[in-house]
Amino acid sequence: MLEIGTQTHPLPHQDALYILLHRNQVLVESENQFLTPFTHFQPNSKMSAIYCGKWHGQDIFVCRFESIPKGFSEMGLRELLFLQDQHHYILLSRAHQLSTWDRDHQFCGRCGSPMKERHPAEHTKICQTCNLRHYPRISPCVIISIRKGDQILLARGPQAPKDRFSNIAGFVEAGETLEQAVAREIREEVGLEVTNIRYVSSQPWSFPHQLMAGFFADYESGDITPAPGEIEEANWYSIDDLPNIPNSATISGQLINLHVEHIQKTKSN
Ligand SMILES: [Zn+2]
Known part of the structure; x- marks a missing residue:
């Protein structure tokens, strides 16, 4: 498990492990092996290595390469993330x-x-001229599974494959609470009002820097009205007859699976 800590960051060294990036791809020596020992690549003097924390007692650094070092191949971040357990994902x-x-x-x-x-x-x-501090950017987003009786709402965006349906999601606006963002996104994207909004769990989503906050909500009123350009199609689906949903490594897939379990439990009681 990753220890983030508050100690002074070490400089890159030979006993550390490295995560190597090339553009937005991850460099691997073999499939799924994204932690690389120092001796397996040629660090160059322009390489900017950033300390990420300690992993099972070993320092971890991330560095970006201009070209692909010998012996490595590229793997898409998304593809690689989906192969990880929760600790490696983080x-x-x-x-x-x-x-x-x-x-x-x-x-x-x-x-x-x-x-x-x-x-x-x-x-x-810290800017040496004006003293302004710059922190890693984290963009909060809400993602919501909505229930109406024994059905859940699933929607498809214009970019999604024709048969892939998912939850309603969107960025939190400046000055907004998470709960306000939940109600607004659902109203804007599918024209519905919801009630009983409750937090479930969260997941960092590095495409490029979202923090997804997952919620459940219950239908209150309105007819499904997809927002043009945002939602191609949205429907209520019986939990016994779901379309193709996202991978369970994603918070979207996890929310749907958990909601289905809850509904099954309340049906059987
Ligand atoms: Zn400045």
Whole structure:
């Protein structure tokens, strides 16, 4: 399990393990092997390694490569994440998010100065000119499984495969609570009002830096009205007759499975 800690970050060293990225792909020596010992690749002087924490007593760093080192091949982040258990999922998500933050915050957003200094013990960049602190960006999103009797609502976005249905989800707006975001997203995307909104669980989703907060809600009123351009199709599905739903490694798949279990339990009581 990953220990994040608050100690001073070590510099890259030979006994650490490394997660190597190339663009948005992960470099692996063999399938699913994303933790690479120092001696297996040639670190170059321009390489920017970021400390991610301790993993079973070993320091972990993430670094980004300009080209693919010999002996490695690329694997898509999504594909690789879906193969992981929960602890490896968190480690890989964190490494990717920290590296993306480092790459995308090269200059101060307030004064435009280059951001070369990192805080020694936190993932923080402090502008040497205006003192503004820059933290890794985390974007909260809500994702909701909605129940109406023995049915749940599933929707398909314009980009999704024709037979793939999922939950309603969206970004939290500035100044909004999670519960307000739940009610607003459902109203905007499918025109329904819900009640009994309750939190279930969360999952980091590094595409590129969302934190998905999962909820259940109960139908209150309205007819399904898909928002043009956002939702292609949305329907109530009986839990005995579900369409193709997301992988259970995703919070979306987990919410649906858990909701189905709850409904089955209340049906049998
Ligand atoms: Zn600045």
